[in-house]
Amino acid sequence: MSAGLVVGGIDVEVVRRGAGHPVLLLHGMQTVDPRAPFLEMLGQHAQIIAPSHPGFGRSRRPADFETVYDLVHFYLELLDALPHEKLTLIGLSFGGWIAAELAVKCRHRLDGLVLVDAFGIKVSDRETRDILDVFNTAPQEVRRLSWHDPVTWAPDLDTLADDELVIRARNWESLCLYGWNPYMYNPQLKRWLRRITVPTLVVWGASDGIVKPPYGRAYSELIPGSRFELVERAGHHPEIEQPRAFVDTVVKFLNR
Amino acid sequence: MDAWWQCEVPYPFVPQEILNATDSVRASLPNRYCDPKVAADLFEEVIDEFLLCDDLGMNVLAVEHHAGINSLLGANPVLVGILARQTRQVRILSLGTLISLRKDPVRVAEEYATADVISRGRLEIGFVKSGGTEMASNNANPVNNIERYWEAIDLIKKALSHHDGPFSWEGKHFTHRHVNIWPRPWQQPHPRMWSATGDPETAAEVGRRGMVHVLVLRGPDGTKRAYAAHRKARAELGLPKVTTDNFAYAAFVYVGDTDDEGLRVGSKLLWFLHTSLKSAPQYSRFLPGNAPPEAAPQVYRTAPKAAPGAVLSAGQNAARLTSISAEQAMAQGILFAGNPDSVYKQVMNFYDQVGGFGHLSLVGRSGFMTHAESEKSIRLFTKDVLPRLREIKPVTVE
Numbered sequence: 001m002s003a004g005l006v007v008g009g010i011d012v013e014v015v016r017r018g019a020g021h022p023v024l025l026l027h028g029m030q031t032v033d034p035r036a037p038f039l040e041m042l043g044q045h046a047q048i049i050a051p052s053h054p055g056f057g058r059s060r061r062p063a064d065f066e067t068v069y070d071l072v073h074f075y076l077e078l079l080d081a082l083p084h085e086k087l088t089l090i091g092l093s094f095g096g097w098i099a100a101e102l103a104v105k106c107r108h109r110l111d112g113l114v115l116v117d118a119f120g121i122k123v124s125d126r127e128t129r130d131i132l133d134v135f136n137t138a139p140q141e142v143r144r145l146s147w148h149d150p151v152t153w154a155p156d157l158d159t160l161a162d163d164e165l166v167i168r169a170r171n172w173e174s175l176c177l178y179g180w181n182p183y184m185y186n187p188q189l190k191r192w193l194r195r196i197t198v199p200t201l202v203v204w205g206a207s208d209g210i211v212k213p214p215y216g217r218a219y220s221e222l223i224p225g226s227r228f229e230l231v232e233r234a235g236h237h238p239e240i241e242q243p244r245a246f247v248d249t250v251v252k253f254l255n256r
Numbered sequence: 257m258d259a260w261w262q263c264e265v266p267y268p269f270v271p272q273e274i275l276n277a278t279d280s281v282r283a284s285l286p287n288r289y290c291d292p293k294v295a296a297d298l299f300e301e302v303i304d305e306f307l308l309c310d311d312l313g314m315n316v317l318a319v320e321h322h323a324g325i326n327s328l329l330g331a332n333p334v335l336v337g338i339l340a341r342q343t344r345q346v347r348i349l350s351l352g353t354l355i356s357l358r359k360d361p362v363r364v365a366e367e368y369a370t371a372d373v374i375s376r377g378r379l380e381i382g383f384v385k386s387g388g389t390e391m392a393s394n395n396a397n398p399v400n401n402i403e404r405y406w407e408a409i410d411l412i413k414k415a416l417s418h419h420d421g422p423f424s425w426e427g428k429h430f431t432h433r434h435v436n437i438w439p440r441p442w443q444q445p446h447p448r449m450w451s452a453t454g455d456p457e458t459a460a461e462v463g464r465r466g467m468v469h470v471l472v473l474r475g476p477d478g479t480k481r482a483y484a485a486h487r488k489a490r491a492e493l494g495l496p497k498v499t500t501d502n503f504a505y506a507a508f509v510y511v512g513d514t515d516d517e518g519l520r521v522g523s524k525l526l527w528f529l530h531t532s533l534k535s536a537p538q539y540s541r542f543l544p545g546n547a548p549p550e551a552a553p554q555v556y557r558t559a560p561k562a563a564p565g566a567v568l569s570a571g572q573n574a575a576r577l578t579s580i581s582a583e584q585a586m587a588q589g590i591l592f593a594g595n596p597d598s599v600y601k602q603v604m605n606f607y608d609q610v611g612g613f614g615h616l617s618l619v620g621r622s623g624f625m626t627h628a629e630s631e632k633s634i635r636l637f638t639k640d641v642l643p644r645l646r647e648i649k650p651v652t653v654e
Contacts, residue, residue, distance in 0.1 A: 066400065135544065136392045138279055139537055162553040169544075169552035173399055176544035180397040 005051060007078045012059035015050040018043025021254065022084040025050040026075070028093025028117075028237070029134070030171050031057035038243035045251045046088070051078065053095070055174030057167055066177050068186065072101045079109050088112040088254060093210075093236060094119050094175060094184065100219075101189060103196045113200040114250055115219065117208050117236050119184040121193070123218045131184045132210045135176055145209025147235040193222040200226035201253040205234035205241065227253075257607075257614055257645040260349055261309045261634065262317040262506065263302045263621040264327035266532055269294055275325070280536035282324030283389035295328055301627040303338060308631055310343035312638035317349040317617055320384070322357075323393040326532035333367040340375035348375055351382030351450060351470065351617075355408040356401045357394035362425075362432050364408070365415035369441040377442035382450035382470070383409055385458070388539040388546055398545040402458065404429045409449070411435075416446035450504070454482050454573065460489035463498075470504035470617065473529075473577065475588040476609040479505060483610060487653060499650035504615035505606065508591040508622070510629075511636040515594040521633075522593030523582040527623025533574045540574075596640030603645065614650050 004013050015032050017039045023046040025032065031052045032039070042048055053071055055061030065074075075098060079087070089110050091099025096118020103113045123130050134142050147153045157165065200223045204216035213230060220228035231238035231245050238246045270281075270289045278285055306316045316339055320332035329335060336350045348371070353364050372379040385405055391398040407427050414423065415435050422436040441447055450468040453459055462469045463486030471479040483503050490498065510522030540546060541555045577590070585591035589609065592602040603616060618637065621630040 135398075136283075136538060139542055142538075157556045158558055165552040165556050166549050169547075169549035169556065172542075173544040173549060176397065177399040180399070181395060 005078065005081065007074065007081050010054055010060055010062060010074065012051045012054060012078075013057050014052075015039065015048070017048040017050075018045070019047050021046045022082070022087045023048050023254075024075075024079075024082075024087050024089050026089070026091040026095030026098050027052065027056070028095050029175050030168060036240060036243070038239040038247055041243055041247040042250065045247075046254060049082070049087075053098070053174070055177065056171045061174060068097065068101065068178050071098050071178065072105070075102055076106055079106060085109075086111040088114065090114040090116065090250070091118055092116045092239060094179060096120060097184065097186070097189075100193065100196070101186065103198060103200070104189070104192045107196060107198050110198045112253065113196060113198050113223075114203060114253060115200070115216075116203045116238065116246075117205055117211060117216065118202070118219060119179070119211060120186060121190040121219060121222070122182070122185050122187060123190075123215050129183075130211060130215050133183060134210070135180070142210075145235070146237070148205065148207035148233050148241055150235075153235075153237070153241055190222060193219075194224060196223045196226075199253070199256065201250070202226055202228045203238060203246065203249055204228070204230055205236055205238040206230045206232050207234060208236045210236040257500075257616060257648040258315060258347075259637070259642050259645060260315045260317040260347075260504075260615060260617045261306065262319060262351075262617050262619050263305060263630070264319050264321060264528075264619070265298055265302050265329050266528065266622050267295065267298065267325045267328055268527060268531070268623050270325055275531060275534070278534075280324075280389065280539060281532060281534045282326060282387075283322075283392045283539055284536070285324065287323075290328075298328065301630075302621065303335075303342070305621065305627070305630050305634060306339055307342055308634055309638070310346045312634065313346065314634065314638050314642060315347040315349065316343065317351055317382075319351050320354050321387075322354070322390045324389060324532070326528065333364075333371070336367070336371045336379070337374065340371040340379065343375070343378070345378075347378050347380055349380040349382050349450065351452060352384050354386045354390060354394070355383055355412065356404040357386055357390060357396045358408070360432070361408040361411040361430055362415050362435050362437065365412045366437045368412070368447065369416055369437055369439055372441040372443055372447050373439045375442075377447075379441075379443070379447045380450060380468075381412075381447045382452065382468075384452045387535075388543040389535055391543065392539055398543055400429070401545060406461065409451075413446060413449070416441050417444075452506075454478050456481065456485040459483075459485035462486055463489040464493060464495065466490075466495070466498065466502070468502055468504055468615065470506060470615070472506040472617075473508075473590050473619075474505075474573070475590060476606060478573070479589075480610045483613075483653075497652050497654070499614065499652050500612040501614035501650040503610075503613035503653075504617060505610070505613050506617035506619055507589065507606075508585065508593070509599065509616075509618035509620055509633070509637065510591075510593045511596055511599050511633045511641060512593075513595060513636070515598050518594035518598065519582060519586075521625065521629050522591060524625045524629075525591065525619065525622045526580065526582060526585060528619070529577040529580055529585075531623070533578050535574070596636055599637070600641050600644050603641075604648075607648070611653060612651060614648075616645065 097120030202220035321327035512518035
């Protein structure tokens with residue numbers, strides 16, 4: 001099922017699955033593929049609401065929208081527009097950054113936070129990059145570092161349909177606009193993560209070469225009471241490479 | 257018609273096997289391959305060539321490119337400052353500080369005003385949108401590059417022409433609360449401004465602003481189309497018609513004693529296309545903002561379907577040029593080479609094909625061309641070609 005939402009005059013596409021406890025799923029560098037098996041699996045335990053960020057997928061980006069600050073406030077309005085008193089927030093990769101920002105600002109609307117291979121903070125010293133520069137690195141290297149098993153999982157641009165390529169290019173452009181500098185993090189966020197008082201699970205692909213597990217552990221340690229879980233044989237997208245293990249980990253957290 | 261000598265100070269002395277092995281000769285090639293002693297010799301030769309142009313009455317043009325074998329002119333304002341002082345009579349075009357890469361346009365305005373004063377009013381200010389590798393080497397967001405480009409031009413123009421004490425600028429991309437540059441420029445209200453672009457949308461804006469519009473290595477069709485977009489945009493706003501003085505074209509030019517010599521030595525200029533354009537896909541076809549998302553089916557696939565009638569992006573235009581032969585380059589109006597008569601005829605043939613232009617920029621030294629070869633071309637061009645081009649007066653373009 002897919003029905004859009006209009007929030008603050010901005011119409012966004014939304015992928016929906018399942019029923020029950022509401023889960024707001026914020027996608028990463030690319031939009032969620034409605035055919036992804038983890039959606040069906042997770043949908044058996046929760047009601048998934050997965051919007052495409054403004055500028056991604058088929059969601060409109062207002063011309064004056066170009067920072068993560070805009071996305072965070074867009075999602076604060078989206079939370080206002082949803083009827084549920086409390087939701088669980090899951091953020092993948094770039095969407096994990098947005099999720100962490102939201103959890104700092106809006107903990108009263110959340111009953112749980114799941115960060116999956118999330119961006120958003122600076123951990124290492126000034127000469128050690130935490131997050132692979134996906135824009136300035138050779139595409140085949142980005143592909144290699146993104147997946148535990150790139151041959152099986154990396155999309156083949158030569159076989160994707162025209163409209164899928166256009167969406168990917170649109171996502172790439174918006175990601176660049178929002179995340180270029182400082183590259184994929186907010187220097188101020190780390191300081192405020194202590195405000196996240198909702199139960200938090202940090203999930204990481206053990207083979208993630210885009211942003212490595214030690215970063216995830218550090219992220220988790222900055223959020224009071226948060227738990228850190230590795231998903232084996234998965235890279236930056238454990239929800240795609242190991243959907244069963246990923247969903248089991250998340251469901252265990254939801255049913256805690 | 258006026259002429260401008262241009263040399264980008266390329267650094268061709270990197271072993272070919274290194275160039276073959278690297279995915280990009282720009283942005284990411286380690287600078288250990290650039291010997292500063294060799295670079296110093298190159299700068300000395302090229303600056304001497306600019307000074308020879310000054311002696312012989314040909315204007316000079318300083319470009320800016322970053323972090324690659326194609327050009328050592330990352331710090332364009334330094335060269336402009338040297339030319340402002342060391343030349344004595346010709347005009348100096350900076351084409352240009354890559355303003356959408358610079359954090360503070362006010363500082364650029366200061367540099368330009370200073371160079372204009374030192375040269376006693378001989379500076380012209382050109383703007384270029386920058387290439388994909390330069391986004392990486394300058395940490396510049398490629399997606400909203402064009403917005404920064406125009407906003408920086410607006411701010412520089414105001415900083416140069418405002419003389420009543422500090423003003424405040426709180427724009428979308430630049431903020432500066434206290435702008436008041438010293439010295440102010442020699443030329444009032446500001447030095448003439450140029451812009452280099454081939455895409456119709458930017459060309460239209462260049463037209464609306466009445467800037468000198470320069471096309472680089474675009475060939476007759478792309479050049480004619482861009483000039484037309486410039487004129488059409490002016491007509492739509494009811495702005496006065498411009499003369500050919502508003503239009504410029506940059507091509508490889510080599511003048512020898514004979515056609516054979518002109519072509520033989522001039523072919524060396526194609527190194528720029530064959531060797532120095534090599535750029536990794538992340539800096540070109542996969543770079544966000546390089547092409548609209550709708551072009552992804554043509555851009556992302558390894559064997560794209562051709563899009564008939566589409567205007568080539570700067571990157572696509574570059575890809576087309578990497579394998580060009582000297583004969584093809586001449587046929588396409590990218591290379592003008594031969595004896596003085598032949599070069600004159602080739603320039604005028606191109607002039608007729610595109611409906612006229614008032615400025616020829618000679619990309620006159622590149623690759624392994626020697627200092628002596630460059631100087632020979634400068635001497636022959638200024639003696640036997642330039643006087644004839646000067647007879648072509650600006651005409652209103654219909």
